Amino acid sequence: ETGVTQSPTHLIKTRGQQVTLRCSSQSGHNTVSWYQQALGQGPQFIFQYYREEENGRGNFPPRFSGLQFPNYSSELNVNALELDDSALYLCASSLGGDYNSPLHFGNGTRLTVT
């Protein structure tokens, strides 16, 4: 089975710019969630998509938005980048509705905002 893949692996942006991060979910998984992990901290939940609909959101401002496509791949968009947005962004896929199902993570995108 194909695992979760994220692109790009690293990205450097300037404050005020916009960025799009991409994620391909593991085959058979219909749910994608995104996390922000600052250096030395645990993952912080941004939002989750199930069958192309957002069905959960963490405490992040509206300039963090996302999409899920019919093939269950996903995008995370961040507008008006701030220095504090510098972090590792993790995508995870799972089988929606199966609460026993663990998350399968990609290796993340390291975003640096200067």
Added chain:
Amino acid sequence: AQSVAQPEDQVNVAEGNPLTVKCTYSVSGNPYLFWYVQYPNRGLQFLLKYITGDNLVKGSYGFEAEFNKSQTSFHLKKPSALVSDSALYFCAVRDIGSNYQLIWGAGTKLIIKP
């Protein structure tokens, strides 16, 4: 509100010795508990989970975890540590009040010394 605590920022163990990484939780209802491991510059990898049944759960790479309802704990253990076990370990619990999102602990850095 659901929460997870990992009281130790770092745990140091000599190779070959048993290791324990602590996790306590607070949930309403039955807990769905997970352990993940993160190696440098990588995403999180699922180790094991407790949903119901035996209090001792066995997982990947020789790890196991003991669920203790009275102490609301879910400590990660391994009988004999390897240097390659050195990594960041995260405990998580499903938040049944928030569409079953995962609530994460802050992580414990495990260092195994030769």
